[in-house]
Amino acid sequence: MQIAKKYFTEGLIQFTILLSLIGVRVDVDSYLNGYFPPLFDVNLGPSSAYTQTPFHSLRDNLDGYSVHPKCPELEYFFATRRLLDEVRTLGSPRFPTQLNAWLVHQVADSDQPDPGDSSNSNNRIDINLEVGSTASNANDDGKHLQSSSEEERQHLSEQGPCTSGACQLPEEVSLYLASGGEERVSPSQLAQSFSLEQEDLLDGNTVLSDPAAEPHASAVNQHWSNFLSLPITDLDDLDSLVTERLSDLDPDITGAISQDVSLRDAVMAGTQAYGGVSQRAEARPVTRQQPPPLLLMESTNSSHLDSSSGMTLDLAGPFTSGYNVSRNGSSHDGMGGCLDEAVFDQINLLGLGGMDAIDSHLLNCLESINPRLLEDLDSDSGLSLESGSQGPASPGTSVVSSSSSSYCEDDRGATGYSSEVDSINSKGIADYSAVWSLEDLSDSVWHDHSYSSPALFHQPSVTSFPHKGIKEEPLSDDEDQGLDSREMSRDEMRARALRIPFTALQIVNMPVDEFLEVLEAHGFSGEQVSLLRDIRRRGKNKLAAQNCRKRKLDAITGLQEEVARLQAQRNRLLREKQITAKTMGAVGHQIKQLSRDVLSRLRDDSGRPLHPERYTLQCGANGRVSVQPVRRPAVSTTAGSKTDKRKKDKKQ
DNA sequence: TATATCTGTCATGAG
DNA sequence: GTCTCATGACAGATA
Structure with a gap:
């Protein structure tokens, strides 16, 4: 048992x-x-x-409780x-x-x-x-x-x-x-x-x-x-x-x-x-x-x-x-x-x-x-992920999901636009603009800029944003006063002078379709349209220039790092070369000493010891060692002398 | 005041 | 043709 x-x-x-x-x-x-597709990065x-x-x-957050x-x-x-x-x-x-x-x-x-x-x-x-x-x-x-x-x-x-x-x-x-x-x-x-x-x-x-x-x-x-x-x-x-x-x-x-x-x-x-x-x-x-x-x-x-x-x-x-x-x-x-x-x-x-x-x-x-x-x-719509998420003004969510043109900001501060995100709103999946306030939206767009954006891209204190489904409203007097409180760019001053009811930020950020609709719907004069186009062009070009300069600096930095890396590699290879040369010299010296020792112990046909300078040891491919006489340099022939003369003549 | 750097803008080419 | 983007060049502001 x-x-x-x-x-x-x-x-x-x-x-x-x-x-x-x-x-x-x-x-x-x-x-x-x-339910959800895998995460993806769109380059x-x-x-x-x-x-x-x-x-x-x-x-x-990843504390495991509030997610x-x-x-x-x-x-x-x-x-x-x-x-x-x-x-x-x-x-x-x-x-x-x-x-x-x-x-x-x-x-x-x-x-x-x-x-x-x-x-x-x-x-x-x-x-x-x-x-x-x-x-x-x-x-x-x-x-x-x-x-x-x-x-x-x-x-x-x-x-x-x-x-x-x-x-x-x-x-x-x-x-x-x-x-x-x-x-x-x-x-x-x-x-x-x-x-x-x-x-x-x-x-x-x-x-x-x-x-x-x-x-x-x-x-x-x-x-x-x-x-x-x-x-x-x-x-x-x-x-x-x-x-x-x-x-x-x-x-x-x-x-x-x-x-x-x-x-x-x-x-x-x-x-x-x-x-x-x-x-x-x-x-x-x-x-x-x-x-x-x-x-x-x-x-x-x-x-x-x-x-x-x-x-x-x-x-x-x-x-x-x-x-x-x-x-x-x-x-x-x-x-x-x-x-x-x-x-x-x-x-x-x-x-x-x-x-x-x-x-x-x-x-x-x-x-x-x-x-x-x-x-x-x-409500298993798959969009309930928003529940329990951080607030709309969370710094971590700097991407403008509700905007028809998203503003992306990489970890180094480079900026960029994308018109792809507008599909979210158009598809009716989620209208974040109805949830997020415009101020929060704009905060998430323009804050913490690596390249300082002065007046043109400062956060406008407006309550309207010309997107689809959002009716444009002219700037009120209070908003004008708000604009007065900060430094205005030339374009903004011009736009204000021409009674254009949009800020530079809005003009630049709105998609081209909306921009065209705005131009048509408001009945702007030719001067106003020209100014609007200039503001939009200059604003986008400004961001493009910022990105371009940033890329240039990154490229320079990368090249400098590459140069430093290659220099270090070169120094390392030089040190290895020196060590190898020393090792080879030592080994050659040992071989020569060993050859002399071996030859001194050998005798020729007449019984005399082999002279180290006249004979040498050769190791064959099969590992067999043989004694061979040293080959002396050949005596220059007449043909060789002729060749040397020709070379001298060519040099002259 | 001269210089370097930053930034906005223009012009241009490519997609 | 238009729009956007990238980039060189220029000019003004600033440290």
């Missing part, structure tokens, strides 16, 4: 690890591939000043945070979706009660594996759980009381596998088992006097008895047995989002959190503190922010299933996460308090959801 115990203990550990791995493998990518030209930046990705749950850019952050929480909360109670593993019992041996040491080797360990779609069904609503619980209760009542329960099987480790529905152990059974375990842990007493728990214990005991009735030799086939059982699992087990469960934590925490429900539990002193099970229950919902913060229920995630926002068809969506937690809590309550507490708690769970988030989910 020791062998069997060791075998099952190891199997328990391995299976716990397996479940942990399964539990954390959540398909985040599928969730990410949802409109060679200048970085014309790069549209996805500023919306910077709207939301919209639909924001896809933060899913990675959420996933990372959630996975960390999963790691931290390993062992905390979680309700499974497809694959459940429950450490049902770690009960002290009734024959050898040891209240002070729950880890006594005589403790019996019960493992309950539940595989099936019950959990996923439970995610749909709470009715299934209730009906299932009632069935289980009835089933348990038919099993009869358990007088001995697990206590009759000391010194053994039991394994219980249930697949599908016939051998399935209901959550109520589990909860009752948990309560029993908790009692044992609390006072070391193994008395199973709870009538509700006895049928379950009897049923489980029957399974264990059947299982343990197998001969010892069958233990060798345990792997095949487990494999056979596991073959009944959902083939897409990797997609299961179920979590590993530590029943010790579940029972202890659950009993403390709902100690008022469990009469037996509240009658006994609590010996140690455990976190509340529900709020600390780990959820694989990608939208849930931080389970430990207790904000899980205040998210839109819990109802994503109900609102058909599930990304990959996984049953473990936001609603599933909430229901998982609620259902798990119900499991505890089934064996502890009853369904009244369950309903009330679930109702509280649902009521605690922020209605605002529900509205956002209901």
Whole structure:
């Protein structure tokens, strides 16, 4: 039996690890591939000043709490945070979706009660594996759980009381596998088992006097008895047995989002959190503190922010299933996460308090959801990303989304225009101009300019902006006074003199279509039209000149850096060359010394030593060394002398 | 006062 | 043909 115990203990550990791995493998990518297109940068030209930046990705802060749950850019952050929480909360109670593993019992041996040491080797360990779609069904609503619980209760009542329960099987480790529905152990059974375990842990007493728990214990005991009735030799086939059982699992087990469960934590925490429900539990002193099970229950919902913060229920995630926002068809969506937690809590309550507490708690769970988030989910237009974002005057959102001509500003202050953003308004997706005030809009456009823009581009204190759908209004007297308060450019002074009801900023920023419409609609005179065109041309050229100069400076800076880099590289190569030359000289000297030594030891045909200056050592390609006479320079011939003469003649 | 730098503007070419 | 953009050149302002 020791062998069997060791075998099952190891199997328990391995299976716990397996479940942990399964539990954390959540398909985040599928969730990410949802509503919003990937971020993109549109390079409109060679200048970085014309790069549209996805500023919306910077709207939301990343503290994980004040962002919209639909924001896809933060899913990675959420996933990372959630996975960390999963790691931290390993062992905390979680309700499974497809694959459940429950450490049902770690009960002290009734024959050898040891209240002070729950880890006594005589403790019996019960493992309950539940595989099936019950959990996923439970995610749909709470009715299934209730009906299932009632069935289980009835089933348990038919099993009869358990007088001995697990206590009759000391010194053994039991394994219980249930697949599908016939051998399935209901959550109520589990909860009752948990309560029993908790009692044992609390006072070391193994008395199973709870009538509700006895049928379950009897049923489980029957399974264990059947299982343990197998001969010892069958233990060798345990792997095949487990494999056979596991073959009944959902083939897409990797997609299961179920979590590993530590029943010790579940029972202890659950009993403390709902100690008022469990009469037996509240009658006994609590010996140690455990976190509340529900709020600390780990959820694989990608939208849930931080389970430990207790904000899980205040998210839109819990109802994503109900609102058909599930990304990959996984049953473990936001609603599933909430229901998982609620259902798990119900499991505890089934064996502890009853369904009244369950309903009330679930109702509280649902009521605690922020209605605002529900509205956002209901309006799944994909533009709800604006909710919870920074204010319109946020410095980070310097791009003018509402403007028909966007003004982009790169990190170095270069400026540029783009007429592409106007499509947003024209498509009716979002009319930011109706939300953002014009002053805010203009602030976001013209503030913090690297190239100081004096009077012409100073923020005009106007309340109108000649865009589509916005009626142009002449400048009022107050606005004229506002213009007087600052330095006006020549063009602005001219425009004011000609009673042109637009500022230079407006004239420059408006798209060409609107500009033409303005010219036609207002019935300007030829002089006014000419001035308007000049103002627009000069304004755009001014910005172009600024960008051009900035690019020139950047190019110069880049070239200077390149020069410095190349000079450093040249110096490095020169140093390496010198070192190589020295090395080569040293090696040549050594070779010469070695050759002299070798030649001095050799003798010619007459027995005399070879002269180093007349002979040399040659190393062949095959590594063979041979002695060869030194070739003296050839004596210049007459032809050579003639050639030299010709060269001299040519030089002359 | 001379000089360097910055900035606005014009002219021109390209897309 | 018009518009926009890029860029060289020029001139005025300024440090």
